[in-house]
Amino acid sequence: MSINVLLVEDDIDLASTVVDYLEIEGISCDHAANGVQGLSLIEANHYQVILLDLNLPRLDGLSVCQKVRASSDDTPILMLTARDSLKDKVAGFDAGTDDYLVKPFEIEELLVRIISLSKRRSGQASxxxxxxxxxxxxxxxxxxxxxxxxxxxxxxxxxxxxxxxxxxxxxxxxxxxxxxxxxxxxxxxxxxxxxxxxxxxxxxxxxxxxxxxxxxxxxxxxxxx
Missing domain, CATH: 1.10.10.10 (Winged helix-like DNA-binding domain superfamily/Winged helix DNA-binding domain)
Incomplete structure (x- = not known):
């Protein structure tokens, strides 16, 4: 099964690394550099998994996540962030994320989580x-x-x-x-x-x-x- 992923990340170097690696693994990956662009791509396309940075320009990751869930979209969301406190993780799950990966991360672990999430729909949609x-x-x-x-x-x-x-x-x-x-x-x-x-x-x-x-x-x- 082909997997189609969206990465919403403003760190261009990290985004390029992730996109190139996923494409080598046979996973198609679109990229948005800010929250508004990411939300627009989500509304226009169907993705198996959304990779969402927390600190984004124009619209932060929590707000993007909340808007996705408010629209009844049950695409699994994996939040990528340098914030590793319990409070930050709780805020992410409250906003509707399904999984949480703290930066810096091993890209092999990212791949494993993407494959796992792609096999199901999110339970976070209300x-x-x-x-x-x-x-x-x-x-x-x-x-x-x-x-x-x-x-x-x-x-x-x-x-x-x-x-x-x-x-x-x-x-x-x-x-x-x-x-x-x-x-x-x-x-x-x-x-x-x-x-x-x-x-x-x-x-x-x-x-x-x-x-x-x-x-x-x-x-x-x-x-x-």
């Missing part, structure tokens, strides 16, 4: 949205075009997984793991909850469907006209 469907993760509520969508705890977890992978088929195994962990019921239970979720989306006239992929799983996507 909301998810697919079109007019909005999922508030902390409040455990869902709305479509402002109208509440009634969900049980299980259908909430089911919808969250489908929204995180919107337009991509998700296997039955992954859905059941996301909902029940290792203590899983029989596969018919998943079908029941899929049916319930479809009914709730139909009640609010959502322009979204949960389609069955025969022999594989399910996919949440926009209805075709």
């Amino acid at each position: 909301t998810l949205n697919v079109g007019d469907l909005i999922l508030q993760l902390k409040a455990c509520t869902a709305t479509y075009a402002g109208e509440p969508v009634k969900l049980t705890p299980i259908t909430f977890k089911l919808l969250e997984k489908l929204m995180r992978e919107a337009s991509k088929p998700v296997t039955r195994e992954l859905l059941m793991q996301a909902i029940w962990g290792e203590d899983q019921p029989d596969s018919n239970s998943l079908k029941v909850h899929i049916h319930h979720l479809r009914k709730q989306l139909d009640k609010v006239n959502a322009s979204l469907s949960i389609d069955t992929k025969a022999g594989f799983g399910f996919v949440l996507r926009k209805k075709t006209s």
